[in-house]
Amino acid sequence: MAVLSLPQPYDFALSTERFRAFGPDLANLWSDGILHRVLDGREVRIAAAPGGVDVDPLDDVTRPQVERLLGLPFDLDAFRAFAAGDDVLAPLEGRLRGFRPPLVPDPWEALVTSITAQQVSLFSAFAIRNRLIERFGVRHEDAYAFPTRERLRDATEAEIVAVGFSRRKAEYVVGLARSDLDLDELAGLPDEEVAERITAVRGLGAWTADWFLARHLGRPHAWPAGDLGVRKAVERYLGQVDVREAGDRFEPFQNLAVHYLLVGLRVP
DNA sequence: TACCAGGTAAAAA
DNA sequence: TTTTTACATGGT
Secondary structure (H helix, E strand, C coil): CEEEECCCCCCHHHHCHHHCECECCCCCEEECCEEEEEECCEEEEEEEECCEEEEECCCCCHHHHHHHHCCCCCCHHHHHHHHHCCCCHHHHHHHCCCCCCCCCCCHHHHHHHHHHHCCCCHHHHHHHHHHHHHHHCEECCCCEECCCHHHHHCCCHHHHHCCCCCHHHHHHHHHHHHCCCCCCCHHHCCHHHHHHHHHCCCCCCHHHHHHHHHHHCCCCCCCCCCCHHHHHHHHHHHCCCCHHHHHHHHCCCHHHHHHHHHHHHHCC
16 A cells, blocks of 8 residues: 555545446445556555555556546646636636546547447446446456456347347447457547547447547547537536537636536536 | 436438 | 437436
């Protein structure tokens, strides 16, 4: 057990709210203040600590992955300064001080998770995703490793339907697993090319590409304007405006802004 | 019971 | 080309 320092202020409980808000998340398991997450084949336990988080085990392999999981790539200092001059963000940033959006560590997991959340409520999506994780993932001590691309490439569509996917979504998952999309190349491409590659795959549309840019790659300008939750949050905080154009107001912090808007709706 | 929920592709018009 | 429809589950 060792302390991983993080830029302050940092609110660990608030930043991990997403892992509890829609029921348990078997791949990012919260238990008594401890976040359990399998990284690179080992279960890592993360808890709040002064100046950062306690991480066990903390070594040269887990350190960068935990940093990424906890959203270290986001420039929160610059965002805080920007938010102070914005009528909408200033009160939100004050109320949610120390919130740093987590990132999905793995591109495959990010895309499959998005497929589970297409069209249905997040409560429903989490329930279905958990059953997929139990059925095809690997349990460590507490948390599960998310099902790998290789495992789902060999799964049948009927097996995936059995955990609650629609037949169509089961086709999407197996088709993506068997596609020639190189997930490791995406991080080196500009936003537009990432979106083009993703939307070229059946079952992955603009919404999925936007959230991949936002929650896996942490791209500053990502702004999922088509998302229903984003539309609700924009209406709540900005009124009846064009959602896509509303993102310009937060340039160059669209990604952090959309996370603050969404969490602002969920956390009183 | 019926309806909606952080979409997408394919059919129909 | 634009509009409509099917999809499956969980919460209310």
